Amino acid sequence: MAATKMEIDNNFNNDLPWVEKYRPNELSDVVSHTDIIQTITQFINKQRLPHLLFYGPPGTGKTSTILAIARKIYGNTWKRNVLELNASDDRGIDVVRDQIKSFAQTRTLFSDGFKLIILDEADLMTQQAQGALRRIIEHYTPTTRFCIICNYVNKITPAILSRCTRFRFSPLPKQHLDARLGDVIDHEKVEIDDDAKDALLNLTKGDMRRALNVLQACHTACMPEKITIDDVYNVTASPAPSTIEYLIKSMMNDDISTCYQRVHTLKRQNGLALQDIIAGAYDYIQQIEFPVPTRLHLLDNLAEIEYRLSSGASETIQLSALIAAFKIGIDLAAKQ
Numbered sequence: 191m192a193a194t195k196m197e198i199d200n201n202f203n204n205d206l207p208w209v210e211k212y213r214p215n216e217l218s219d220v221v222s223h224t225d226i227i228q229t230i231t232q233f234i235n236k237q238r239l240p241h242l243l244f245y246g247p248p249g250t251g252k253t254s255t256i257l258a259i260a261r262k263i264y265g266n267t268w269k270r271n272v273l274e275l276n277a278s279d280d281r282g283i284d285v286v287r288d289q290i291k292s293f294a295q296t297r298t299l300f301s302d303g304f305k306l307i308i309l310d311e312a313d314l315m316t317q318q319a320q321g322a323l324r325r326i327i328e329h330y331t332p333t334t335r336f337c338i339i340c341n342y343v344n345k346i347t348p349a350i351l352s353r354c355t356r357f358r359f360s361p362l363p364k365q366h367l368d369a370r371l372g373d374v375i376d377h378e379k380v381e382i383d384d385d386a387k388d389a390l391l392n393l394t395k396g397d398m399r400r401a402l403n404v405l406q407a408c409h410t411a412c413m414p415e416k417i418t419i420d421d422v423y424n425v426t427a428s429p430a431p432s433t434i435e436y437l438i439k440s441m442m443n444d445d446i447s448t449c450y451q452r453v454h455t456l457k458r459q460n461g462l463a464l465q466d467i468i469a470g471a472y473d474y475i476q477q478i479e480f481p482v483p484t485r486l487h488l489l490d491n492l493a494e495i496e497y498r499l500s501s502g503a504s505e506t507i508q509l510s511a512l513i514a515a516f517k518i519g520i521d522l523a524a525k526q
Contacts, residue, residue, distance in 0.1 A: 208402045212374055217258045220251055221398065222366045226357045227255070234262060239304075241327060241336045243351065245343040246359030249397030255359075256308055256337045263306070274308040286322040294330040305334050313340035317347065324349045361396025371401060380409050381416040389422045429462050434470035441516040449513055457509075464505045468496050468512070484523040491515035 214220045217227050233239045239259075244252040260268040273293045290307060309315075315323070327336055327350065338354060340346060368391055375382060382390075386408075394401040407425045408417045423430045429437075437456065440449045456462065472492055475485065492515070495508050 208374060208378070208406045209399050212370075212402065214251075214254050214258055215261060217255070217262060220255055220258060221370050222362050223251060223255070223359060226359070229357075230255075230259060234259070239263075239335055241331075241338075241354040243338045243340070243343070243346070243354035243356045244359055245340050245346075245356065247361055247397065248341060249394075249399035249401075250359040250361055251398065252339045252359050253308075253310060256306075256339065259337075260306055260308075263303075271303075272306045272308060274310070276310045286319045286326065290323070291326055291330075294326055294334040296333075304332075306337065307334060308337045308339065310339045311341070312338045313342045313345035320347045320350055324353070327353050362398055363396070364391055367391055367394070367396060367398060367401060370398065371405065374402065374405065378409065380405065381414075382408070383416060383418050385419045386417045386422050389419045393422065393426055393428055427461060427463075428466055429460070429470050431470070431474070433460070433462075434467065434474050437467065438471060438474055438516070441513050442520050446513060446517065450510065453509060453513070464509055464512070465496065465499055468492050468499075471512075480519070481523050484519045487522055488515060488519045491519075 217231060220227055230239075230242075242256070244256065246252060260272045264271045273290070275289065290309075293305065293307060296305070309323075312320075323336075324347065336354070338346065338350065343351070343356070343358075368387075371387070371390070374380070375387075382405075390401060390404060390408075394404065404422065404426055408421050411425060412418075412421050420430070433456065437453055440452050444452070453467075457464070457467070472489070475488055475492075480488070491511070495511050495515070498508055498511075499505065
Protein backbone atom coordinates (compact mmCIF):
# COMPACT_ATOMS: atom_id res chain seq x y z
CA MET A 191 0.00 0.00 0.00
CA ALA A 192 1.39 3.43 -0.94
CA ALA A 193 2.25 5.78 1.92
CA THR A 194 -0.06 8.75 2.38
CA LYS A 195 1.21 12.33 2.09
CA MET A 196 0.81 12.83 5.86
CA GLU A 197 2.92 9.75 6.58
CA ILE A 198 5.61 10.97 4.18
CA ASP A 199 5.62 14.41 5.82
CA ASN A 200 5.86 12.87 9.29
CA ASN A 201 8.76 10.65 8.24
CA PHE A 202 10.49 13.64 6.67
CA ASN A 203 10.08 15.69 9.86
CA ASN A 204 11.40 12.84 11.99
CA ASP A 205 14.60 12.79 9.93
CA LEU A 206 15.17 16.53 10.33
CA PRO A 207 17.78 17.86 12.76
CA TRP A 208 15.99 19.17 15.83
CA VAL A 209 17.28 22.68 15.09
CA GLU A 210 15.11 22.73 11.95
CA LYS A 211 12.31 20.55 13.28
CA TYR A 212 11.64 22.92 16.19
CA ARG A 213 12.42 26.19 14.43
CA PRO A 214 9.56 28.61 15.28
CA ASN A 215 7.20 29.32 12.39
CA GLU A 216 5.36 32.24 14.00
CA LEU A 217 6.55 35.31 15.87
CA SER A 218 4.67 34.17 18.98
CA ASP A 219 6.79 31.01 19.04
CA VAL A 220 10.12 32.87 19.21
CA VAL A 221 11.74 32.39 22.62
CA SER A 222 12.51 35.59 24.58
CA HIS A 223 13.11 38.95 22.75
CA THR A 224 9.58 40.10 23.67
CA ASP A 225 10.32 43.79 23.08
CA ILE A 226 11.79 43.12 19.64
CA ILE A 227 8.82 40.99 18.59
CA GLN A 228 6.31 43.58 19.82
CA THR A 229 8.07 46.41 17.97
CA ILE A 230 8.30 44.51 14.70
CA THR A 231 4.66 43.39 14.99
CA GLN A 232 3.66 47.06 15.23
CA PHE A 233 5.69 47.82 12.10
CA ILE A 234 3.92 45.01 10.22
CA ASN A 235 0.43 45.96 11.41
CA LYS A 236 0.97 49.57 10.33
CA GLN A 237 2.58 48.44 7.05
CA ARG A 238 5.67 50.50 7.82
CA LEU A 239 8.36 47.84 7.98
CA PRO A 240 11.79 49.50 7.69
CA HIS A 241 15.06 47.92 6.62
CA LEU A 242 16.16 45.71 9.52
CA LEU A 243 19.52 44.81 10.98
CA PHE A 244 19.66 41.92 13.46
CA TYR A 245 22.92 41.36 15.32
CA GLY A 246 24.08 39.30 18.26
CA PRO A 247 25.70 35.97 19.17
CA PRO A 248 24.93 32.77 17.24
CA GLY A 249 21.86 30.72 18.13
CA THR A 250 19.82 33.57 19.59
CA GLY A 251 16.95 33.53 17.05
CA LYS A 252 17.92 36.11 14.42
CA THR A 253 17.24 33.99 11.33
CA SER A 254 14.21 32.32 12.90
CA THR A 255 12.69 35.73 13.65
CA ILE A 256 13.02 37.11 10.13
CA LEU A 257 11.64 33.88 8.61
CA ALA A 258 8.65 34.12 10.98
CA ILE A 259 8.22 37.75 9.87
CA ALA A 260 8.22 36.64 6.22
CA ARG A 261 5.52 34.05 6.93
CA LYS A 262 3.42 36.64 8.75
CA ILE A 263 3.66 39.16 5.90
CA TYR A 264 3.30 36.88 2.88
CA GLY A 265 1.56 33.79 4.25
CA ASN A 266 1.95 30.64 2.14
CA THR A 267 3.58 32.58 -0.71
CA TRP A 268 6.50 33.79 1.38
CA LYS A 269 9.12 31.80 -0.55
CA ARG A 270 8.20 33.58 -3.79
CA ASN A 271 8.61 37.01 -2.21
CA VAL A 272 11.80 36.38 -0.21
CA LEU A 273 15.40 36.08 -1.39
CA GLU A 274 17.59 34.49 1.28
CA LEU A 275 21.36 34.61 0.82
CA ASN A 276 24.14 33.51 3.12
CA ALA A 277 26.77 36.18 2.70
CA SER A 278 29.53 33.89 3.98
CA ASP A 279 29.15 31.90 0.73
CA ASP A 280 27.99 34.64 -1.64
CA ARG A 281 29.72 37.76 -0.44
CA GLY A 282 31.34 39.29 -3.51
CA ILE A 283 30.31 42.35 -5.43
CA ASP A 284 29.08 40.23 -8.38
CA VAL A 285 26.39 38.63 -6.22
CA VAL A 286 25.20 42.07 -5.09
CA ARG A 287 25.11 43.36 -8.67
CA ASP A 288 23.48 40.26 -10.17
CA GLN A 289 21.28 38.26 -7.78
CA ILE A 290 20.30 40.98 -5.30
CA LYS A 291 19.81 43.75 -7.86
CA SER A 292 17.78 41.59 -10.26
CA PHE A 293 15.52 40.42 -7.43
CA ALA A 294 15.11 43.92 -5.97
CA GLN A 295 14.12 45.59 -9.23
CA THR A 296 11.16 43.25 -9.89
CA ARG A 297 7.89 44.20 -8.26
CA THR A 298 5.70 41.71 -6.39
CA LEU A 299 3.13 40.00 -8.59
CA PHE A 300 -0.54 40.91 -8.08
CA SER A 301 0.40 43.19 -5.19
CA ASP A 302 1.52 46.71 -4.45
CA GLY A 303 3.64 45.54 -1.52
CA PHE A 304 7.37 44.93 -1.23
CA LYS A 305 9.74 42.00 -1.51
CA LEU A 306 12.13 40.95 1.24
CA ILE A 307 15.85 40.22 0.89
CA ILE A 308 17.57 38.45 3.79
CA LEU A 309 21.37 38.65 3.97
CA ASP A 310 22.67 36.24 6.62
CA GLU A 311 26.21 36.56 8.04
CA ALA A 312 26.55 39.93 6.32
CA ASP A 313 29.55 40.86 8.47
CA LEU A 314 31.61 38.61 6.16
CA MET A 315 30.77 40.66 3.07
CA THR A 316 33.61 42.57 1.46
CA GLN A 317 33.75 46.35 1.73
CA GLN A 318 33.17 46.69 -2.02
CA ALA A 319 30.06 44.49 -1.81
CA GLN A 320 28.72 46.51 1.12
CA GLY A 321 29.30 49.70 -0.87
CA ALA A 322 27.30 48.33 -3.80
CA LEU A 323 24.61 47.08 -1.42
CA ARG A 324 24.21 50.57 0.03
CA ARG A 325 23.27 51.95 -3.38
CA ILE A 326 20.78 49.14 -4.02
CA ILE A 327 19.12 49.66 -0.61
CA GLU A 328 18.81 53.36 -1.38
CA HIS A 329 17.48 52.92 -4.93
CA TYR A 330 15.01 50.05 -4.49
CA THR A 331 13.37 50.98 -1.17
CA PRO A 332 9.92 51.46 -2.83
CA THR A 333 9.79 47.78 -3.87
CA THR A 334 12.13 45.98 -1.48
CA ARG A 335 12.99 45.67 2.20
CA PHE A 336 16.31 44.33 3.43
CA CYS A 337 17.07 42.37 6.58
CA ILE A 338 20.77 42.21 7.33
CA ILE A 339 21.86 39.60 9.89
CA CYS A 340 25.30 39.52 11.48
CA ASN A 341 27.20 38.53 14.62
CA TYR A 342 29.47 41.61 14.76
CA VAL A 343 27.77 44.89 13.96
CA ASN A 344 31.08 46.79 13.92
CA LYS A 345 31.95 45.02 10.63
CA ILE A 346 28.98 46.61 8.85
CA THR A 347 29.71 49.94 7.16
CA PRO A 348 28.18 53.07 8.76
CA ALA A 349 26.35 53.87 5.51
CA ILE A 350 24.34 50.63 5.77
CA LEU A 351 23.84 50.98 9.53
CA SER A 352 22.27 54.41 9.08
CA ARG A 353 19.68 52.97 6.67
CA CYS A 354 18.51 50.15 8.97
CA THR A 355 16.62 49.86 12.23
CA ARG A 356 18.90 47.87 14.53
CA PHE A 357 17.87 45.16 16.98
CA ARG A 358 20.31 43.33 19.24
CA PHE A 359 19.57 39.68 20.01
CA SER A 360 21.19 38.86 23.34
CA PRO A 361 21.94 35.29 24.53
CA LEU A 362 18.77 33.56 25.68
CA PRO A 363 18.14 33.70 29.43
CA LYS A 364 18.65 30.37 31.16
CA GLN A 365 14.98 30.04 32.18
CA HIS A 366 13.77 30.53 28.58
CA LEU A 367 16.32 28.07 27.25
CA ASP A 368 15.30 25.60 29.96
CA ALA A 369 11.61 25.92 29.07
CA ARG A 370 12.12 25.32 25.33
CA LEU A 371 14.49 22.39 25.97
CA GLY A 372 11.86 20.95 28.32
CA ASP A 373 9.28 21.01 25.50
CA VAL A 374 11.68 19.23 23.14
CA ILE A 375 12.64 16.67 25.81
CA ASP A 376 8.95 15.87 26.45
CA HIS A 377 8.08 15.67 22.76
CA GLU A 378 11.05 13.46 21.84
CA LYS A 379 10.75 11.40 25.06
CA VAL A 380 14.39 12.05 25.99
CA GLU A 381 15.62 10.49 29.24
CA ILE A 382 18.02 12.94 30.89
CA ASP A 383 19.26 13.54 34.45
CA ASP A 384 18.64 16.93 36.06
CA ASP A 385 22.40 17.38 36.53
CA ALA A 386 22.96 16.64 32.84
CA LYS A 387 20.33 19.18 31.84
CA ASP A 388 21.94 21.84 34.07
CA ALA A 389 25.33 21.06 32.53
CA LEU A 390 23.81 21.42 29.05
CA LEU A 391 22.34 24.82 29.94
CA ASN A 392 25.65 26.02 31.41
CA LEU A 393 27.74 24.82 28.48
CA THR A 394 25.60 26.35 25.74
CA LYS A 395 25.47 29.82 27.36
CA GLY A 396 22.21 30.98 25.79
CA ASP A 397 22.82 29.43 22.35
CA MET A 398 19.61 27.59 21.42
CA ARG A 399 21.08 26.06 18.26
CA ARG A 400 23.99 24.52 20.14
CA ALA A 401 21.73 23.32 22.95
CA LEU A 402 19.45 21.44 20.56
CA ASN A 403 22.36 19.97 18.61
CA VAL A 404 24.07 18.71 21.79
CA LEU A 405 20.80 17.34 23.17
CA GLN A 406 20.11 15.44 19.94
CA ALA A 407 23.67 14.10 19.82
CA CYS A 408 23.46 12.90 23.42
CA HIS A 409 20.07 11.31 22.83
CA THR A 410 21.30 9.47 19.74
CA ALA A 411 24.52 8.29 21.43
CA CYS A 412 22.94 7.17 24.72
CA MET A 413 19.58 5.76 23.58
CA PRO A 414 17.88 3.88 25.20
CA GLU A 415 19.80 4.73 28.40
CA LYS A 416 19.35 7.96 30.36
CA ILE A 417 21.66 10.85 29.52
CA THR A 418 24.10 11.60 32.36
CA ILE A 419 26.30 14.60 33.03
CA ASP A 420 29.34 12.65 31.83
CA ASP A 421 27.60 12.03 28.50
CA VAL A 422 27.06 15.76 28.00
CA TYR A 423 30.71 16.59 28.61
CA ASN A 424 31.89 13.68 26.45
CA VAL A 425 29.70 14.67 23.49
CA THR A 426 30.79 18.31 23.65
CA ALA A 427 34.44 17.35 24.33
CA SER A 428 34.41 19.88 27.17
CA PRO A 429 36.29 19.38 30.44
CA ALA A 430 34.08 18.60 33.42
CA PRO A 431 34.13 21.09 36.34
CA SER A 432 35.87 18.46 38.51
CA THR A 433 38.65 18.20 35.89
CA ILE A 434 39.07 21.98 35.77
CA GLU A 435 39.21 22.13 39.57
CA TYR A 436 41.88 19.41 39.63
CA LEU A 437 43.99 21.23 37.02
CA ILE A 438 43.76 24.63 38.70
CA LYS A 439 44.63 23.23 42.13
CA SER A 440 47.61 21.53 40.55
CA MET A 441 48.73 24.77 38.89
CA MET A 442 48.41 26.63 42.19
CA ASN A 443 50.01 24.06 44.52
CA ASP A 444 52.38 21.74 42.62
CA ASP A 445 55.84 22.60 41.31
CA ILE A 446 56.04 23.65 37.68
CA SER A 447 57.41 20.33 36.30
CA THR A 448 54.81 18.18 38.07
CA CYS A 449 52.00 20.54 37.15
CA TYR A 450 53.00 20.70 33.49
CA GLN A 451 53.21 16.91 33.25
CA ARG A 452 49.79 16.42 34.87
CA VAL A 453 48.04 18.97 32.68
CA HIS A 454 49.73 17.71 29.52
CA THR A 455 48.86 14.09 30.31
CA LEU A 456 45.24 14.94 31.10
CA LYS A 457 44.93 16.93 27.86
CA ARG A 458 46.25 14.01 25.82
CA GLN A 459 44.20 11.31 27.56
CA ASN A 460 40.87 13.21 27.45
CA GLY A 461 41.44 14.93 24.10
CA LEU A 462 41.05 18.39 25.64
CA ALA A 463 41.91 21.62 23.86
CA LEU A 464 43.72 24.34 25.77
CA GLN A 465 41.00 26.76 24.64
CA ASP A 466 38.41 24.70 26.55
CA ILE A 467 40.61 24.59 29.65
CA ILE A 468 40.93 28.38 29.55
CA ALA A 469 37.15 28.79 29.26
CA GLY A 470 36.66 26.42 32.22
CA ALA A 471 39.35 28.22 34.22
CA TYR A 472 37.58 31.54 33.65
CA ASP A 473 34.30 30.15 35.04
CA TYR A 474 36.15 28.61 38.01
CA ILE A 475 37.97 31.87 38.81
CA GLN A 476 34.63 33.65 39.09
CA GLN A 477 33.69 31.32 41.96
CA ILE A 478 36.82 31.93 44.05
CA GLU A 479 37.43 35.00 46.21
CA PHE A 480 40.86 36.07 44.90
CA PRO A 481 42.43 39.37 45.93
CA VAL A 482 41.79 42.05 43.31
CA PRO A 483 45.40 42.19 41.96
CA THR A 484 45.44 38.40 41.58
CA ARG A 485 42.07 38.33 39.82
CA LEU A 486 43.12 41.11 37.43
CA HIS A 487 46.39 39.34 36.68
CA LEU A 488 44.72 35.99 35.96
CA LEU A 489 41.94 37.40 33.79
CA ASP A 490 44.37 39.55 31.81
CA ASN A 491 46.63 36.57 31.14
CA LEU A 492 43.74 34.24 30.26
CA ALA A 493 42.57 36.77 27.68
CA GLU A 494 46.07 37.19 26.28
CA ILE A 495 46.65 33.42 26.01
CA GLU A 496 43.28 32.88 24.33
CA TYR A 497 44.11 35.61 21.82
CA ARG A 498 47.46 33.99 21.04
CA LEU A 499 45.78 30.62 20.52
CA SER A 500 43.26 32.17 18.11
CA SER A 501 46.21 33.62 16.18
CA GLY A 502 47.77 30.18 15.73
CA ALA A 503 50.25 30.08 18.61
CA SER A 504 51.61 26.77 19.90
CA GLU A 505 49.44 25.08 22.55
CA THR A 506 52.56 23.71 24.25
CA ILE A 507 54.07 27.14 24.77
CA GLN A 508 50.75 28.69 25.80
CA LEU A 509 50.23 25.91 28.35
CA SER A 510 53.51 26.98 29.96
CA ALA A 511 52.26 30.58 29.92
CA LEU A 512 49.02 29.50 31.62
CA ILE A 513 50.89 27.70 34.41
CA ALA A 514 53.21 30.70 34.85
CA ALA A 515 50.20 33.03 35.13
CA PHE A 516 48.76 31.00 38.00
CA LYS A 517 52.14 30.78 39.76
CA ILE A 518 52.57 34.57 39.60
CA GLY A 519 48.95 35.02 40.68
CA ILE A 520 49.59 32.90 43.80
CA ASP A 521 52.66 35.01 44.62
CA LEU A 522 50.58 38.18 44.30
CA ALA A 523 47.95 36.74 46.62
CA ALA A 524 50.60 35.83 49.20
CA LYS A 525 51.83 39.44 49.29
CA GLN A 526 48.39 40.83 50.15
